Amino acid sequence: MTSLVSVIVPCRNEAAHIGAFAASVLAQRLPAGLALEVVVADGRSDDGTRDRLAALAAADARLRWIDNPARTTPVALNRAIAAAQGEWIVRMDVHTTYADDYVAQCVQALQDTGASCVGGPWRAAVVDDGVVAPAVAAAFGSRFGAGGAASRRLDHTGEVDTVYLGAWRRDTLLRLGGFDEALVRNQDDELALRIVRGGGRVWQSAAIRSSYVPRASFLALFRQFWQYGYWKVAVIRKHRLPASPRHLVPFAFVATLTVLALAAPWSGIAASAGAVLLAVYATAALAIAAVPMPPWQHPWRWLAVAWAFACMHAGYGLGFARGLLDHVLRRRAGAQATTLTR
Template sequence: MDAVSNDVRTVSVIVPCRNERDHIQAFWRSVTAQCLPPGWALEVVVADGQSDDGTTEWLRETARRDGRLVVIDNPGRIVSTGLNRALAASHGEVVVRMDVHTTYAEDYIARCIEALEATGADNVGGPWRAEGRSPVQRAIAAAFQSRWLAGGARSRQLDYDGWVDTVYLGCWPRRTFERFGGFDEQLVRNQDDEHNLRIVRGGGRVWQASAIRSTYCPRASVGALFRQYLQYGYWKPFVMRKHRQPAAWRQLVPTGFVLALGAATLAAVLGQGMAPLALLAGGYAAAVVAASVVIAARAGWSLLPHLPGVIAAYHLGYGFGSVLGWWDVWRGVRSGRSRFARLTR
């Protein structure tokens, strides 16, 4: 960074990144457009997970031209290792996590700092808003914001201000990491939820401010969405095993449905009759269609053909992943299956 006077304070943006050549330039424009409060300077530390699509070269060339950007290697190639390496390389008294697939209001960082100073929280963030471009992405985003998928999670409530258990992305005073540690590198997914859980259980506080505005770009296909939520579901039991904390009811519903579906299928195969399977599958199909109609009425009727598959991908991906995760937790697996240790996009 360029030399600054001693009274200038630094905010560090930490970014895990891998193979993001199509998105990294838009992300950089969004970050460098930030309007910081007076007396603050920006540092951006990107942990690149050995990209092989030209992302690394673009980052290093940009870093040569702009001293605010620091590029480091992330040989672990997953989010948690990238966050920890970027955190260790950063210098700011305030640390803001950003994601390459998210765009940010110009006052995003300023609002984060404002919320930290106003609340004294150990972590602050804004609501998780999703917007898509293609019809499938728009359907994925519309379902994501719906209570049918969120189950009342406050992180999806765009107008909510208050204390929460977890928050999208995050902004921390550096003392939070000194007190509660960094991110769990055994977790490929859910490392942010686990870190917030560690903060709250350790006596810290997490605040959500609706004025902290950003927009997340979801997966572009139903298959990619299913793989993403398969991973989310798989790693959640590992978080709960670590903290000996039960899941929220909304996290158990997909797991319970998949187990019931499996039991009904097994009963049918063993000649015990098709009625339970037909009732369960038919009831779920009817509920998905009803939810699709409700969501389409709010988000646009053109999305209706895509919504049933999108909703099923959310539910079944998370449910199947959770069942596999609980099975591995019960067997005493410590670090998870290698197939779930690769990030998907």
């Protein structure tokens, strides 16, 4: 008997990438007894993506596309889940490349572990030999950059608090109510948190292999992590507790520096404490950046990795601070945080 696995894909303005992505996912190697369908939820693209999707669907009946008028990721995912017909649901994103057994490994892990959600490590790809992209990729995969998250450890197999992308049984997603559509970002983390708080397990398998293409500029990296920090407040507010204490560290760092800077004109102790805190952070960032990018071999990339750490941590901390203002005091999301960035 053949079992169907549905790949669900949120998409918006991906005309330059959707063709290569579709070719990759449709070339997945599946074991006997497993068939594939791909459901792309397009968020009202205006760059020609919809025409490309129509052509791809006409060329291969395994691919379908549906409309996502809300233009946000959680709505795209829920609409795709509703349209999917498979017993298994595997999420994919366009800006990621996948091993040709990615879908098969996801289904195998779900069967072997009995976990409610499975996925692979969040591996950052190096897309060119310049300075910025390799530095961002190195920072993204660093335990210092990610706060020690197990989902960035490429060799880790076992229980985690969240995974990259994710795969589930369809009935599990329906029972959980799908993704929280109020969360523009972090909806995957929130779903994983619901699973764990409900007694289920989230499992990472190192055999589930993919490579994510990170942001190509420091400003884009900062904006990405600003949104992560901003929407983490909404997740914490919903569950009354962070999934991990590490989610609070960047905000604590930024808040402490801000208080010390404001007090510095009137207090020498505050000025000295702020300078020491910055020096300690800079020393740690430069020392850890030297592991993937030794300064005697890659001096500019070494400095760029350290700067990428700062963009990630400052972006997250400042986004978290703004999230506290909007979600806790104003009780509504600000307009600048509801548009996804790339």
